[in-house]
Amino acid sequence: MPPSSRTAAVPSAVPGEASAVHGTAVLIVDSRGQYLLHLRDAHKPIVEFAHAVHLIRRPGGRPRLHMVFRARRWQGGPRVREPDKCLAWRWWPREEPPEPIVPYARVANDGIGMGRLYTERGW
Incomplete structure (x- = not known):
C-alpha cells in the first residue's frame, strides 16, 4: 500500500483506471510499469478479485467503482518509480490498517475482513 504525495502521505491501494481494457490488465500493466511487480505466471494473471466498492463521494457526484484484487504471490518489486505519486511502500496486517487511510481502501479492507x-x- 503506497502512501501518496498527492494525499499528504495517506496510505492507499495500488491505483489504476480502466476505460477500454479489463481490470486485471490495468492492474498487471500498472504494477509492472510503476512498481516493478510482476503479477503474471506462464502468461496468465496471478491475481483474484477480492472486493468492489461502488460509491458516490458527494450528492450529485460522479459514481466510482473501485475494484480490489488480491495477489498471493508475485515477482520483483515493489519499488518507488514515481515519487510524485508514491512516497514509499509499507505493509500492514489487514486487521491493523494505518491511520489515516484513503476512505475507499478502508471500506474495501473492512469488507474483505467480513467476507x-x-x-x-x-447512494
Whole structure:
C-alpha cells in the first residue's frame, strides 16, 4: 500500500483506471510499469478479485467503482518509480490498517475482513 504525495502521505491501494481494457490488465500493466511487480505466471494473471466498492463521494457526484484484487504471490518489486505519486511502500496486517487511510481502501479492507465481495457507500 503506497502512501501518496498527492494525499499528504495517506496510505492507499495500488491505483489504476480502466476505460477500454479489463481490470486485471490495468492492474498487471500498472504494477509492472510503476512498481516493478510482476503479477503474471506462464502468461496468465496471478491475481483474484477480492472486493468492489461502488460509491458516490458527494450528492450529485460522479459514481466510482473501485475494484480490489488480491495477489498471493508475485515477482520483483515493489519499488518507488514515481515519487510524485508514491512516497514509499509499507505493509500492514489487514486487521491493523494505518491511520489515516484513503476512505475507499478502508471500506474495501473492512469488507474483505467480513467476507463480503461488494460494498456501496454514499447512494
